[in-house]
Amino acid sequence: MEECSRHSQRENEDRIIDAVSDDGRILNLTEPLTYQHLGVSIPLPDGIVFEARAEVGLLTRNIVIRGSNHIEWNDQIEACPDGFDTGEFATQTCFQGRFDEEIGSDQFGGCIMFHNPQPSKDLVVGRLEYVEIYYAGQAFRLGRYPIHWHLMGDLRYESYVRGCAIHQTFNRAVTIHGTHHLLVEGNVAYNIMGGAFFIALFNAILNVLQYNLAVMVQQSTSLLNDDLTPAAFWVTNPSNIIRHNVAAGGTHFGFWYRLLEHPDGPSYTPDVCPRNLPLGNPGNKVLPHSSLLDPARCHPSVEWSHEYPGVVCDATITIHRLTLSQPSPFALKEKKLILSNSHGTSVIPYWSAHGINNGGWMALIPNDEILNWHFKDMGYLTNISYKATFHHFKDNDSIVMSHKFIHQPNYFKIMNPVRNNSLQPLSWASNQNGDWYFDQDNLTLYYLISGRGVSEQHSFHSNLDPTMADIDVQFQVFRCFYKNCEPPPREPEISDSYYVTWSNSSFWESRPESNHTVPTEGSSVLIKQGVFGGLDLHGIPHLVYKTKLGSTAHADSLNITLAEAVDWQVLGLGVLQYVA
Numbered sequence: 138m139e140e141c142s143r144h145s146q147r148e149n150e151d152r153i154i155d156a157v158s159d160d161g162r163i164l165n166l167t168e169p170l171t172y173q174h175l176g177v178s179i180p181l182p183d184g185i186v187f188e189a190r191a192e193v194g195l196l197t198r199n200i201v202i203r204g205s206n207h208i209e210w211n212d213q214i215e216a217c218p219d220g221f222d223t224g225e226f227a228t229q230t231c232f233q234g235r236f237d238e239e240i241g242s243d244q245f246g247g248c249i250m251f252h253n254p255q256p257s258k259d260l261v262v263g264r265l266e267y268v269e270i271y272y273a274g275q276a277f278r279l280g281r282y283p284i285h286w287h288l289m290g291d292l293r294y295e296s297y298v299r300g301c302a303i304h305q306t307f308n309r310a311v312t313i314h315g316t317h318h319l320l321v322e323g324n325v326a327y328n329i330m331g332g333a334f335f336i337a338l339f340n341a342i343l344n345v346l347q348y349n350l351a352v353m354v355q356q357s358t359s360l361l362n363d364d365l366t367p368a369a370f371w372v373t374n375p376s377n378i379i380r381h382n383v384a385a386g387g388t389h390f391g392f393w394y395r396l397l398e399h400p401d402g403p404s405y406t407p408d409v410c411p412r413n414l415p416l417g418n419p420g421n422k423v424l425p426h427s428s429l430l431d432p433a434r435c436h437p438s439v440e441w442s443h444e445y446p447g448v449v450c451d452a453t454i455t456i457h458r459l460t461l462s463q464p465s466p467f468a469l470k471e472k473k474l475i476l477s478n479s480h481g482t483s484v485i486p487y488w489s490a491h492g493i494n495n496g497g498w499m500a501l502i503p504n505d506e507i508l509n510w511h512f513k514d515m516g517y518l519t520n521i522s523y524k525a526t527f528h529h530f531k532d533n534d535s536i537v538m539s540h541k542f543i544h545q546p547n548y549f550k551i552m553n554p555v556r557n558n559s560l561q562p563l564s565w566a567s568n569q570n571g572d573w574y575f576d577q578d579n580l581t582l583y584y585l586i587s588g589r590g591v592s593e594q595h596s597f598h599s600n601l602d603p604t605m606a607d608i609d610v611q612f613q614v615f616r617c618f619y620k621n622c623e624p625p626p627r628e629p630e631i632s633d634s635y636y637v638t639w640s641n642s643s644f645w646e647s648r649p650e651s652n653h654t655v656p657t658e659g660s661s662v663l664i665k666q667g668v669f670g671g672l673d674l675h676g677i678p679h680l681v682y683k684t685k686l687g688s689t690a691h692a693d694s695l696n697i698t699l700a701e702a703v704d705w706q707v708l709g710l711g712v713l714q715y716v717a
Contacts, residue, residue: 148172149353149386151196151327152322192385194325194350196302197269204246204272244276244307244330244359249284254289267300274308276330276359282308288315294345297322302329308360309335310351319344326350331357331364332371332393334382339400339411342376354387363670368393373400375414400441414458423452428481430454455504458528462497464512465522473513474498478506484513507537507583519544519616527608530588535565540614541581548621549573551584552611565589570608582614680704 174191273283298322351369369384384391396412441447556571
């Protein structure tokens with residue numbers, strides 16, 4: 138089977154080998170090729186040599202699993218003269234035969250399904266190696282694929298599909314659903330209807346697909362909408378490892394990462410955002426540029442820079458996702474979050490809605506670092522609280538976070554359950570997740586986020602990978618208002634014995650300040666400073682307290698006319714005031 142480098146899928150060709158040269162470099166065929174297939178090296182101006190060579194794969198194995206081919210249902214379909222145009226806005230003129238000459242059939246092939254009634258319990262192990270599978274998969278039937286790994290849970294790389302040939306299928310090639318740590322390696326897939334190597338839904342992680350060849354993966358109208366625009370490698374969770382694979386001569390896409398804001402279908406959850414997860418490749422990692430990354434291990438990449446600069450990091454770099462929300466005081470909202478380490482500083486904007494409840498901040502942070510953080514222009518604050526989640530921590534992962542203050546805080550809380558103060562600077566080996574240390578000399582708080590032993594305390598479904606855990610932080614630091622956080626003693630409540638009534642004549646008669654006499658109208662009364670209680674002062678009531686002028690009051694006039702009569706009286710020196 139050989140694939141060309143041109144636009145038309147009809148130039149894929151399968152042939153029978155008649156003989157092989159002694160050195161294994163020359164294949165003699167039973168009939169000649171129809172089309173030219175390139176096999177040249179082209180030097181490029183930048184010194185890179187581009188290998189323009191068609192792919193060649195072997196379709197036969199000594200163990201064969203073949204579905205039924207009911208000849209009575211077969212129908213010879215001639216090739217459509219115009220063929221299939223892969224252009225995005227092309228108008229197709231053919232339905233049948235658009236991918237060259239075909240043989241119509243009932244499309245009801247064989248299936249191999251691995252299913253574990255108790256996922257991750259090692260009840261089922263599947264190992265397919267150097268097997269030929271064809272006339273496989275069943276059109277219009279969900280779950281009926283040539284090879285189907287269905288809800289197997291964690292396989293610990295003890296199961297695999299290796300070195301197999303899968304061709305002439307009616308419903309994909311290898312489908313992985315609810316299965317983790319599966320190896321799919323060195324397989325050849327040819328003439329596949331719908332997506333070939335298909336990671337269904339979101340709940341499949343850390344599966345390794347490597348060194349596979351997929352040729353002539355073609356559109357299918359007999360299953361899901363995804364199969365109308367199929368990809369040789371269809372991925373819904375970036376945490377899977379896809380490397381060293383080749384896709385050629387298909388009708389639509391080679392590699393397609395379908396990364397939604399939240400998983401859909403049966404694996405839906407609002408707590409996960411696939412498009413923000415890092416690629417699960419243990420080799421080089423492609424990441425958005427960040428000044429927090431070690432420049433010795435991460436290098437700028439023009440190839441991966443589109444609208445935003447990208448970098449390629451080596452396998453020693455581990456990245457975690459950080460989400461931060463619900464800050465207090467309210468003034469922290471909308472502020473930029475500043476993260477820094479020994480490599481540089483990263484400014485994180487506030488997101489009012491970005492997969493974070495009620496708004497917050499989201500960042501990718503490197504593992505095994507001390508990260509300092511503060512809120513822009515808010516360094517004077519001591520009383521701070523927030524909620525944060527540190528994602529995807531394995532047993533050996535750790536990060537130390539630090540806050541610098543200008544005042545000595547009195548209370549520290551990092552998470553539940555509350556961890557105690559460490560007397561020494563923090564380390565993964567000596568401390569546990571949530572431990573904190575306060576440097577009195579620099580007024581800096583450090584706390585440890587560590588995956589050691591944490592994954593055992595988390596449910597599998599919280600992160601889909603039993604070796605990882607998401608760590609929640611409920612940060613709270615404050616400085617007490619009172620010295621030593623001890624409020625002053627409360628004043629005793631005033632009882633009735635403290636009250637003195639004005640009408641109590643014995644009180645006045647006992648007071649030298651009142652000449653031992655009960656006050657009468659016009660008397661001056663001295664009330665001792667610091668007396669607590671109620672005070673009722675009642676004057677002489679009047680019928681009118683405000684009115685208007687009855688006529689104009691001229692300058693220098695010694696009298697005014699009111700609009701209504703009043704019962705005001707002048708005793709001694711009286712003062713009347715009005716506002717016109």
